[in-house]
Amino acid sequence: MQPRDYQVELIKRTYQSWKSGNRRVLVQLPTGAGKTIVFSHVARDCLSRGKGVLVLAHRLELITQAKEKLESISGIPCGVIKAGFPVEEEFPVQVASVQSLVRRKRYPEAGLVIIDEAHHAVSKTYTSILENYSDALILGVTATPCRTDGQGFKYLFDDLIIGPSCSELIEHGYLSKFKIFASAAKISTKGIRKTAGDFNLGQLEEAASSITGDVVPTWRKYAEGKRTIIFCVGVEHSKTVVQEFIKNGITAEHLDGKSLDDDRGDAIARFRSGETTVLSNCSLFTEGFDLPGIEAIQVLRPTCSLILHLQMLGRSLRPSPGKEHALIIDHTDNWILHGLPDEVREWSLEPISLKGKRFVHRCPKCDHGFRVLPHEQKVHRHVLDNTGNPKPLYQATCPNCQHIFEWEMGEGLEIGESKVIEKKVGDLVEVDLTITPEHKQIIDELIDTAIAKGFKIKWAYHRLIEQHPEKLVRFTYGDLRYLATRLRTDFDSCEKAVKVAESFKEKLLEPTGEITPEFKETVDDLHNLAQERKYQLTWIFYRIDEMILEEFDFEPTLADWLYLGKILGYPTNWAYRHHSNRMRVQRLR
Incomplete structure (x- = not known):
């Protein structure tokens, strides 16, 4: 199996990193x-x-997939270290379950240790294994080098090598194009507590049941007959969804992490062959499920985790013969919170500090916010409290500065709100990802002008609002994503621009009034003086502001502010906004 061009490049960069002295390399x-x-x-x-x-x-x-690929590419048989597999220590390649390897403590000799789905590698099971390979080269691989618990990878890996983006791979046909359908009746997460950085599964499962009756009709409308993976919150939730499909004459099966290995293998085989159309799961197929034939996914699992979100969507993106695009049916707000799979993301080894979340601990040395790891929730020692009774203390290591400190159980705890669950049924709407040629041309022309004249990119943002508000309010989701890419900003800022444009459209209908002669004369005099003395033009605005308070016996009109804005080179919307603020102040007086 020959590697693709981008895979060859990643392999080359990995060796270059090792050669430069980075022993532990993470590849995205x-x-x-x-x-x-x-x-x-x-x-x-x-x-x-x-x-x-x-x-x-x-x-x-993951273990069976790695074994198959390694044997196919290397031509050498691989041993497996896991319960239920024969012990074959004589093979030079061993694929190990981290749980089994830690329990057995019989570590095979290795000059290279590979960590699959390496975003899990901060846990004690992994780090205790790696302590036995202090001289070996380490290669971690993951699609999502990030953590939702504030841990990060800066002390676990020496270098991060980032591969081609999802959008680049889609463009070259290495991943499938996709369509996304978003539900108007979503699973509500209002009032649901967060546990360990994500929604409390018990409460979430109850909330997810509110749209169970909508799952099959939605699937029939958009994905009937297509091999579909469904992501559910919990075991009972998944089983209930499967029963809904079966009642409607659709072959469906449920699997979860506790399903027996043979049962899982048989169910997956039936799904691969097409005997089973719908395969519902709970916390099972987010990683390591390699099946290009998946044509659709249905997301019934809200999450705060970008990792989980991208892993779920990624199941559908493998291309296969006859597959024009993958179908993503989302009954949650995940795609709004975390974005679509082909959006540009910044990856880093650095930990991201958490703020104001449940069970967040702050490092007393660097103030980094993070959640402690499971092994740090074991009692470190006991001390006597004020009443003379023993009190347990725990010990944690800051992932940002490695400072070790003690903490007490209950620190960082916040009380969650009570939850409210409503039964919902609603239509799904396809998210329009197309880029309108006319809108693209407007964006390109404005940004090219800004660059040519040496203006800040934000100039194009304001000009778009004031010159094309009617078109901006008709931008598709695809147009806004393109705008965000060209502006080098986030999608939320572009959505805000639409709201500003809607407001600006209404303001354009307002009467501007006449330019006050005294105001115009004053502005012109100040402008000439500023040029003569080489003052910045903002000096004119501050002088006018002073004169309104001390000298003018009139309130400037909107036309006055539009004239001043033109002299200062400010966006037209500035004049409307400033005039509106002045009127608000006048009313308060």
């Missing part, structure tokens, strides 16, 4: 882009130099 590549193929070729090179290879994974699907 979007879901479905072939991370297993990348590390299998690196493993083959290592084997050719007589070094052993150890692959770490945390799920059966």
